[in-house]
Amino acid sequence: MQAATPIPTDVSYLEYKGKYKGIFSWIFSTDHKRIALLYLYSMMVMFLVGVLLGLAMKLELIAPGKTIMEAKDYNAVFTVHGVIMIFMIVVPGLPAVFGNFLLPIMIGAKDVAFPKLNLLSWYIYVLGALLVIASVLFGNGTPDTGWTFYAPYSFKTGTNLLPAIFGAFVLGFSSILTGLNFIVTIHRMRAPGMTWTKMPLFPWTLYGTGWIQLLATPVVGITLVLVSLERIFGIGVFDPALGGDPILYQHLFWIYSHPAVYIMILPAMGAISEIIPTFAQKHVFGYRAIVASTLAIAFVGYFVWGHHMFTAGMSGTAQYTFSLLTFLVAIPSAIKVFNWISTMHQGSIRLETPFYWAASFIFVFMIGGLSGLVLGSLATDVYVHDTAFVVAHFHFIVFGGVGFAFFGAIHYWFPKMFGRMYDKGLANTGWIVFFIGFLALYAPMFYLGMKGMPRRYYDYLPEFHAANILSTLGSWVMAFGLVIILINLFRSAKHGPKADKNPWNGKTLEWTVPSPPPVENFAETPVYGEKDGPYEYQ
Amino acid sequence: MYILSTQASNFVSGVDKAFLIILGISFLFLIGLTLTMLYFIYKYNRKKHPQATQIKGSTTLEIVWTVIPTILVMVMFYYGWAGWHFMKKAPEDSFNIKVIARMWNFTFEYENGKRTDTLFVPKNKAVKLNLNSMDVVHSLYIPSFRVKEDVVPGKEKMMWFIPQKEGIYELFCTEYCGLQHSYMYNWVKVMPEDQFDNWYADTTRQETTAVIESPAASGKRIMKNIGCFACHTVDGSKLVGPSFKGLYGEMQTVVTGGQERQVEADDEYIKKSIYDPNADIVKGFNKGLMLPYTNQLSEDNIRQIIEYLKTL
Ligand code: HEM
Ligand SMILES: [Cu+2]
Ligand SMILES: [Cu+2]
Numbered sequence: 001m002q003a004a005t006p007i008p009t010d011v012s013y014l015e016y017k018g019k020y021k022g023i024f025s026w027i028f029s030t031d032h033k034r035i036a037l038l039y040l041y042s043m044m045v046m047f048l049v050g051v052l053l054g055l056a057m058k059l060e061l062i063a064p065g066k067t068i069m070e071a072k073d074y075n076a077v078f079t080v081h082g083v084i085m086i087f088m089i090v091v092p093g094l095p096a097v098f099g100n101f102l103l104p105i106m107i108g109a110k111d112v113a114f115p116k117l118n119l120l121s122w123y124i125y126v127l128g129a130l131l132v133i134a135s136v137l138f139g140n141g142t143p144d145t146g147w148t149f150y151a152p153y154s155f156k157t158g159t160n161l162l163p164a165i166f167g168a169f170v171l172g173f174s175s176i177l178t179g180l181n182f183i184v185t186i187h188r189m190r191a192p193g194m195t196w197t198k199m200p201l202f203p204w205t206l207y208g209t210g211w212i213q214l215l216a217t218p219v220v221g222i223t224l225v226l227v228s229l230e231r232i233f234g235i236g237v238f239d240p241a242l243g244g245d246p247i248l249y250q251h252l253f254w255i256y257s258h259p260a261v262y263i264m265i266l267p268a269m270g271a272i273s274e275i276i277p278t279f280a281q282k283h284v285f286g287y288r289a290i291v292a293s294t295l296a297i298a299f300v301g302y303f304v305w306g307h308h309m310f311t312a313g314m315s316g317t318a319q320y321t322f323s324l325l326t327f328l329v330a331i332p333s334a335i336k337v338f339n340w341i342s343t344m345h346q347g348s349i350r351l352e353t354p355f356y357w358a359a360s361f362i363f364v365f366m367i368g369g370l371s372g373l374v375l376g377s378l379a380t381d382v383y384v385h386d387t388a389f390v391v392a393h394f395h396f397i398v399f400g401g402v403g404f405a406f407f408g409a410i411h412y413w414f415p416k417m418f419g420r421m422y423d424k425g426l427a428n429t430g431w432i433v434f435f436i437g438f439l440a441l442y443a444p445m446f447y448l449g450m451k452g453m454p455r456r457y458y459d460y461l462p463e464f465h466a467a468n469i470l471s472t473l474g475s476w477v478m479a480f481g482l483v484i485i486l487i488n489l490f491r492s493a494k495h496g497p498k499a500d501k502n503p504w505n506g507k508t509l510e511w512t513v514p515s516p517p518p519v520e521n522f523a524e525t526p527v528y529g530e531k532d533g534p535y536e537y538q
Numbered sequence: 539m540y541i542l543s544t545q546a547s548n549f550v551s552g553v554d555k556a557f558l559i560i561l562g563i564s565f566l567f568l569i570g571l572t573l574t575m576l577y578f579i580y581k582y583n584r585k586k587h588p589q590a591t592q593i594k595g596s597t598t599l600e601i602v603w604t605v606i607p608t609i610l611v612m613v614m615f616y617y618g619w620a621g622w623h624f625m626k627k628a629p630e631d632s633f634n635i636k637v638i639a640r641m642w643n644f645t646f647e648y649e650n651g652k653r654t655d656t657l658f659v660p661k662n663k664a665v666k667l668n669l670n671s672m673d674v675v676h677s678l679y680i681p682s683f684r685v686k687e688d689v690v691p692g693k694e695k696m697m698w699f700i701p702q703k704e705g706i707y708e709l710f711c712t713e714y715c716g717l718q719h720s721y722m723y724n725w726v727k728v729m730p731e732d733q734f735d736n737w738y739a740d741t742t743r744q745e746t747t748a749v750i751e752s753p754a755a756s757g758k759r760i761m762k763n764i765g766c767f768a769c770h771t772v773d774g775s776k777l778v779g780p781s782f783k784g785l786y787g788e789m790q791t792v793v794t795g796g797q798e799r800q801v802e803a804d805d806e807y808i809k810k811s812i813y814d815p816n817a818d819i820v821k822g823f824n825k826g827l828m829l830p831y832t833n834q835l836s837e838d839n840i841r842q843i844i845e846y847l848k849t850l
Binding site: 156157283319 | 541542543549552553556557560561563564567568571572574575578579582583584587588589590591592593594595596599600603604607608611612614615617618619620621622623625626673674675677679681682684685686687688690691692693695708710711712713714715716717718719720721723
């Protein structure tokens with residue numbers, strides 16, 4: 001903090017340069033809003049790479065036999081696709097972009113608690129991403145283990161696995177530091193009068209996520225270190241040839257990676273919980289129930305990892321306990337859906353792009369969640385585990401859930417972030433094309449899985465052909481929708497008409513500051529009175 | 539249920555019932571909630587309903603929609619458990635077969651020494667598969683029997699079932715295991731008990747695959763599974779070994795004990811090249827690279843490979 005030159009309150013964060021010029025005014029900035037955009041742009045690049053890899057896989061699968069690549073390449077492609085999408089997109093996802101941008105503003109603060117740490121997190125993120133890219137471009141062969149790095153295959157493969165694992169390890173630190181930063185910010189920096197029960201729901205979900213990031217990420221960090229040590233020195237923890245236990249690896253991996261699903265989905269739910277009340281112009285239904293379900297998901301989510309291992313070899317007791325707990329964690333998610341839909345009841349709904357994304361989010365999220373019941377139940381999971389059904393399920397949850405919420409959030413907060421409005425007609429067109437493509441791309445995979453087609457299959461039997469064609473066609477439609485959306489947003493960020501301070505008539509604090517906000521957000525620290533709250537529309 | 543694969547074992551009824559109940563409840567919720575949402579969006583549109591009524595929540599409703607789903611998921615949990623729990627324990631008198639999984643095929647070993655790569659099983663008799671992996675984690679999946687179990691190196695694991703319908707069904711590896719994972723599949727053949735007994739008693743005939751593909755197709759699959767294409771191509775280009783393109787029936791120059799000679803690439807030559815590859819070395823290639831496949835490939839397999847080579 002430079003007390004010497006006071007920071008102006010009437011210059012937007014996009015214009016204010018500080019000490020540095022050009023690109024340095026971005027990569028040396030500790031302003032949470034600039035850091036958010038740094039994340040947004042770097043994630044955008046990685047996302048496009050991931051999407052292209054996904055499209056390449058779908059093209060390969062349009063017909064049995066070789067279409068465009070060899071088995072070796074396909075295995076590398078789904079590995080890199082999975083690593084990018086999970087570790088670089090959906091895990092940092094909403095917290096890194098919208099959490100950074102909005103958390104301080106929504107709770108009435110000037111910045112996060114540790115701005116420098118925040119910038120460091122982004123550096124670490126970039127470093128991790130570069131390491132993963134290095135594993136692809138250099139050395140003897142792109143990693144081909146899948147994003148799960150299962151032992152002992154991860155010791156047998158001759159490919160360049162270590163940099164990829166190290167990259168995932170480094171990315172974990174970025175996640176831990178962001179989580180820590182947010183937890184402290186929420187505890188210490190809420191505006192006067194903003195009690196816990198007056199905090200908006202998006203910060204609440206960031207709070208739940210922060211704890212998971214802080215407590216679960218170290219487990220995968222340690223696991224990845226053990227894998228590296230085993231590959232280099234053969235210490236024999238996981239490799240049965242050295243007396244290790246491959247099932248132990250799976251436990252450690254999923255102890256992190258299941259809660260990681262909630263790291264991804266909670267902030268997505270938070271964003272939806274902001275969008276729906278705004279466009280219904282109505283107080284959110286069941287505020288306390290939504291908060292309680294957020295915390296319940298964050299907590300119970302730690303104890304369900306075993307549902308990824310029903311066929312791996314656990315005791316029967318462990319198996320049905322994990323199944324039972326998995327069913328329990330479904331309930332808080334259901335409660336949220338009921339509350340969102342009830343928020344629309346008696347509302348005054350304005351149909352705008354963010355609302356379309358939110359409503360379609362509810363739809364795809366329900367499909368993802370309900371298909372999760374099939375995977376949580378023992379008899380049915382044994383049948384569909386490791387088939388295309390699982391691939392459909394997690395794309396509905398992570399892409400349908402996190403992805404749709406992300407697009408909803410960007411269309412919702414875009415005027416705040418860039419001070420300009422996008423072309424609404426084009427945005428709606430992009431949404432509907434994307435939505436249709438999405439369903440055509442992934443719904444057939446449910447069917448394929450129920451017919452018994454295994455996942456991570458480069459080639460398949462002729463009986464699976466028809467549904468795969470539909471799925472590939474869907475991927476093209478969806479990609480087309482994505483192009484429309486991105487072009488519209490990019491163009492509008494520069495040339496769109498100027499946006500108001502509060503274009504949607506929202507009631508949370510970010511709508512009380514100018515668009516785009518000034519460097520320190522508030523000219524005067526806001527104060528919540530007795531009657532104030534984030535969803536008071538009267 | 540027709541949306542899953544064929545119903546051919548004792549586990550089908552339990553598993554399919556769990557599917558029916560879970561999918562049934564899920565569809566009810568999905569359709570019900572989606573329609574409600576669409577109705578609200580239509581009814582409470584700004585144009586029709588310009589002023590929202592502020593309702594902050596309802597404790598009664600929260601309790602209702604916590605309790606009802608809780609009951610429903612417990613029902614689902616129960617049926618999932620009920621269709622599954624007897625998969626964990628095989629009957630004492632099961633017919634034992636040893637499964638050996640390796641990158642990238644399954645071998646089935648019977649107690650009398652028969653070895654096959656298609657799984658032959660008797661109808662209406664409990665069969666127990668003892669699962670062993672030679673290298674990485676694989677998973678044995680027979681959709682029509684509704685069973686799947688990971689095959690983990692260093693762990694003693696088993697799966698069991700009672701086949702209930704004659705026929706030939708797919709058998710896949712469903713745990714990613716490297717390069718040829720998607721070719722690590724084969725078939726299960728369910729035979730009436732008397733027919734199975736005859737097949738089983740006849741240890742002289744090493745019939746190893748159920749004849750369901752053309753021999754050339756089986757040949758191709760066997761070669762993929764066992765990894766011949768790591769060294770050979772079918773498009774004329776050289777890798778570690780010569781390409782198979784146009785090989786069959788042509789004259790080939792080989793080096794035998796330092797002596798160059800011409801041989802016709804006929805059945806005998808190909809069989810010898812696979813069982814004893816280092817006797818005749820193709821000119822321009824090195825000795826000792828290709829190892830004998832005597833234990834891994836039966837004469838039947840070789841016949842199928844030859845059929846495939848003929849097509850190239
Ligand atoms: C254009 C969009 C996308 C397409 C076409 C696509 C397609 C695919 C395909 C074909 C697979 C391989 C399935 C198999 O195992 O056989 C796959 C795997 C996967 N996808 Fe995507 N996907 C897309 C977007 C995403 C997104 C946004 C995420 C993250 C939220 C994601 C996460 C994953 C993961 C984690 C895997 C598993 C990789 C593995 O098996 O190791 N995908 N995807
Ligand atoms: Cu999980
Ligand atoms: Cu496999």
